[in-house]
Amino acid sequence: MDVCKSIDDIRGAVKQLKAQGKRIGFVPTMGALHKGHLSLIRQAKERADEVVVSIFVNPEQFGPNEDFDSYPRELEEDLKKCESEGVSVVFAPNRDDVYDKKKYIRIEVDELNRHMCGGSRPGFFEGILLVVNKLFNIIDPDVAVFGQKDIQQFQIVSRMVHEFNHDVELIMAPIERANDGLALSSRNKYLSVEERETAPGLFRALNYIEKQIVSGVDTPSLLLKHQKSELEAKGFKIDYLDVFDKKTLQPIETLIKGKEFILAGAVWLGNTRLIDNLLIEL
Numbered sequence: 001m002d003v004c005k006s007i008d009d010i011r012g013a014v015k016q017l018k019a020q021g022k023r024i025g026f027v028p029t030m031g032a033l034h035k036g037h038l039s040l041i042r043q044a045k046e047r048a049d050e051v052v053v054s055i056f057v058n059p060e061q062f063g064p065n066e067d068f069d070s071y072p073r074e075l076e077e078d079l080k081k082c083e084s085e086g087v088s089v090v091f092a093p094n095r096d097d098v099y100d101k102k103k104y105i106r107i108e109v110d111e112l113n114r115h116m117c118g119g120s121r122p123g124f125f126e127g128i129l130l131v132v133n134k135l136f137n138i139i140d141p142d143v144a145v146f147g148q149k150d151i152q153q154f155q156i157v158s159r160m161v162h163e164f165n166h167d168v169e170l171i172m173a174p175i176e177r178a179n180d181g182l183a184l185s186s187r188n189k190y191l192s193v194e195e196r197e198t199a200p201g202l203f204r205a206l207n208y209i210e211k212q213i214v215s216g217v218d219t220p221s222l223l224l225k226h227q228k229s230e231l232e233a234k235g236f237k238i239d240y241l242d243v244f245d246k247k248t249l250q251p252i253e254t255l256i257k258g259k260e261f262i263l264a265g266a267v268w269l270g271n272t273r274l275i276d277n278l279l280i281e282l
């Protein structure tokens with residue numbers, strides 16, 4: 001497995017693979033790899049000949065009071081995991097390899113980041129698009145795999161790929177969960193023992209709401225209000241818990257048959273922010 005730090009090196013490594021006619025699968029990550037990431041790598045392997053993984057904690061997608069400094073960094077262990085999954089190349093650059101000291105050009109997102117995580121994390125998706133745009137330009141993959149847990153990210157990246165004419169197929173891989181239902185996340189490491197026991201409550205609430213919707217509740221505002229109170233009583237602080245249109249990512253008051261929705265929540269348990277979602281097709 002090649003480990004490349006510089007843009008020249010990763011470009012060279014990918015060029016060699018492409019010269020052999022290989023199809024390149026790409027999994028962008030911020031490291032601290034868990035089973036969720038490994039399932040993305042496996043999905044990429046199914047669709048490509050060689051898999052490239054990037055490991056880069058992207059400073060541009062963290063707000064000033066967010067956890068950039070404390071975000072888990074475990075490069076040695078991550079490399080071992082990549083190696084045992086059969087990854088061909090890892091791109092693990094430093095900040096200065098990726099960003100100039102001063103940037104003159106930014107990407108703006110309209111409407112699609114007004115709600116969900118975009119609503120409470122200003123600049124988050126602009127930072128993601130900046131780095132994903134760069135990574136696509138540097139690696140030029142045939143297929144790239146993202147997780148459903150970050151479904152707003154997937155939808156906004158898809159839109160960027162469309163509007164910026166990136167020649168890459170995007171795959172959304174299903175959420176990997178612990179046995180008790182908690183969506184796997186690098187940030188789960190922050191949870192205390194007690195918080196970890198409480199954490200699957202978010203998934204349980206989503207499941208309950210989904211069941212009610214599937215069995216006929218088409219205006220879920222009261223149901224959502226009630227579930228928010230239940231979660232608060234368990235110690236969660238709610239950022240959002242709502243149903244969104246899958247394409248426009250706007251909140252939906254009345255659910256119409258024949259459409260796809262995202263039932264999504266973001267909550268705080270102590271200092272840890274957890275997100276989760278279910279796709280609902282009526």
Ligand code: PAF
Nearest residue numbers: 028029030058128131150
């Ligand atoms: O999903 C993530 O881990 C990050 O947002 C990504 C796509 C690697 C960009 O930094």
